[in-house]
Amino acid sequence: MLNRYPLWKYIMLIFTLILGILYALPNLYGEDLAIQITGTHGATVGTSTLLYTQQILTKNNIISKSISLIKGTILARFSSQEIQLRAHDALLSALGDNYVVALHLAPATPSWLTMIGAEPMKLGLDLRGGVHFLMEVDMNTVFSKLQEQTMDILLRELHDQKIPYTSVHKSHNYGSNISFSNASIRDEALSSLMLSHRDMTITRSGNNGISAHLSENHLHDARKYAVQQNIIILRNRVNQLGVSEPLVQRQGSNRIVVELPGIQDTARAKEIIGATAMLEFRLVNNTVHHCTEAGNSVPENYEVKFTRYGQPVVLYKRVIITGNHITNATFSTDEYNRPQVNISLDNTGGIIMSKFTKDNIGKLMATLFVEYKDSGKKDAKDNVILVKQEEVINVATIQSRISNMFRITGINSTKEARHLSLLLRAGALIAPIKIVEECTIGPTLGMQNITQGLVACLWGLIASILFMVIWYRKFGLIATITIIANLIMIISIMSLLPGITLTMPGIAGIVLTLAVAVDANVLIYERIKEELRKGSSIPHAIHQGYQSTFSSIVDANMTTLITALILYEFGTSSIKGFAITTAIGIATSMFTAILGTRAIVNLLYGGKLIDKLSI
Incomplete structure (x- = not known):
């Protein structure tokens, strides 16, 4: 019989709609101002930490809305930003260096929804507020370090081969020039080095010298490695900030994008993310002190x-x-209450340090702190010029063999020791990075963007509904029901799928999808009216309206879907946000327009004698 659906299809549609409503619901509950406490480097967060946290808050007369321990993380919620900041300062001071105490915005989703995995959509910077950094890796420093390492390797090899050289100096394009006393020694060195360094271009230079340059492939690999390692280290630093859903990804050949949605302490974020702190341990030579x-x-x-x-x-x-x-690097104080940083090395570092200190007992070893800072000046290409600042922070006598653990003293203040330990824990950057673009979006502006986006959605929805109801009457009301269901399904899918973030362009995609979602209904309804004008019966007209327009609707939406996929593949992050919501909207609008309206029409008109349609 025409225009009849079996029971299982109605059950499927109702089940899909209920699921959509459940997974869209968390977006109505908003977020709480909270503090998140996690352990670092072996420190565990358990029931005892939870009780201690409660004691700290009680001692400081700080009232929390709730405090809970979930999967090794303590989450304390507060009613106002003032209370949140007071709690943050108190907990940071009491818990010490082994815990990350981070300002946080926690979803206020009820537990019965979180039990089924229902969570709100992840919001981008433009909606939630936060900070965006575009960073550039200083490749000149990368290649200069590589040049120095290469020179050291070449000279060490010549020393091992007992081949004397007279001088060595750097050359253009990160190369090295080594001079010898005569041509025969030069040729001997050339043969030896060419045999063991096939990744380098080693040629004669001048009368008695050789020139060594790294291959382009080697330089390309060094560039790629520097960016990848810096990304890993930046992710570690972001984890120290306790930011949820951060974005750290490569852009171009030597740039890195860092986005920290929801972060409130932007100055602290910039300090940790942008800092380029490195330590070098070197031997001191007192015999030439008089030269200085x-x-x-x-x-x-x-x-x-x-x-x-x-x-x-x-x-x-x-x-x-x-x-x-x-x-690992932790802050503590020594027996005289002076700040110090306790250092732990990996196996390779421990072996090197152990061997070196064993052979140099009684000598002085210095800790050199190296940092690259913004000079406030820019070069001809408008790039920030970094200034290298070096400072000997500690000189100590090697009294015994040191292995994987030791300490650095001589640090000026407690704050400085804390900061140094945090940076060293997160990892030293392979190369300096400079912030070439910085954008901070406050929570107020984010809420304003959300409000404007919701207003745009609402007016787009009202315009579509008014058009459909005025032009197609009762069938317009049926289309309206499916448009609302379409919006619910878009929100639920975006909430359910991991890795999808809603941005302002994404809201534009939703508005556009809602505006054009009625296209399929218009095609179907116009075909029904055309069949009625031909004199077809009402059941036959409805059946033909849905059946004959199916292929046209699929073709039209497939071309739009292909365009959305191309935008996602080749577009920037903003364009990708638009493409994702558009693609999801196309899929849901096809489902609701073809199956949803058909189910309602079949329920109202299927198997009944109808004299007139309200269309």
Whole structure:
């Protein structure tokens, strides 16, 4: 019989609608101002930590809406921002360095919804507020370090082969020039180095010299590695901030995008994300100390660095280990209540340090702190110029063999020690990064964007409904029901799928989808009217209206879907947000227009004698 649906189709549609409503509901409950507490580097968050947190809040007369322990994370909710900030300061001071105490915006979704995995949509920066950084990796520093490492390797190999050289200096394009006393020694060195360094271009230079340059492939790999490692380290630093749903991804060949939605302490975020702190451990040479006092030049294998108080320290250029081998760094105080940083090394770093200190007991070892800071100036290409600042923060006598654990003293203040330990825990950047673009969006502006987006959706929905009801009457009301169901399904799918973030362009995609969602209904209804004008019976007209327009509706929506997929593949983050919501909207509008309206029409008119349609 025409225009009849079996019972299972109605059950399927009702079940789909109920699921859609359930998974769209969390978006109505909003968010609470909260504090999130997590452990770092072995520190566990359990019931005892929860009880201690409650004691701290009670002691400071801070009232929380709720405090809970979920999957190793404590979440305390507060009624106002003032109370939240007071709680943050109190907890940060009491819990110490082994815990991350982060300002947070927590969904206020009821527990009965979270039990079935229903969560609100993830909102982008433009809706939730937060901070956006576009960072550029300083490749000049990357290649300069690589150049120095290459020179060190070449000279060490010549030393092992007992091939003497007279001088070495850097050349253009990150190369090295090594000079020898005569041509025969030069040729011997050339043969030896060419045999063991096939990834380098090594040629004769001048009368008695050789020139060594890294291949383009090697430089390309170094660039790629530097960006990838910096991304990993930046993600570690973001985790120290306790930000939920952060975005850290590569853009272009040497740029990194960092987006931290919902973050409130933007100054702290910039300080942690943008800081380029590195440690180098080097041996001190006291035998040439008089050179610095007399203003004489320092031998080639040494260089002079200074302490905070301007005292010169002569260091070997060769670095024992760098901060790359640090696995953990915690803040504490020594027996005289002076700040210190406790360092733990990985296996490789521990072996290197153990061997070195065993062979150099009684000598001085310095800790050199290296930081790159914004100079406030820009080059001809409008790029920020970074200034390298180096400071000897500690000089200590090697009294015994050191392995994987030791401590750094001589730090000026408790705050400085905390900051240094956090940066070292998160990891030292492979190369300096400079912030080339920064955008901060406050929560107020985010709420304003949400309000404007909702108003746009509402007016788009009202315009579509008015048109359909006025033009198609009762059938217009049927289309209206399916448009509302379509909106519910779009929201539920975006809430349900991981990795999807709603932005302002995404809202534009929803508005557009709702506006054009009636297209399929218009095609169907106009075909029904056309059949009626031909004199067809009402059941036959309804049947033909849906059947004959099906292929046209699918073709039209498939072309739009293909366009959305292309926009997602090649577009920027904003364009991708628009493409995602458009693609989801196309799928749901086809489902509701073809199956949803047909189900209602069949229920109202199927198997009945109808003289006239309200269309």
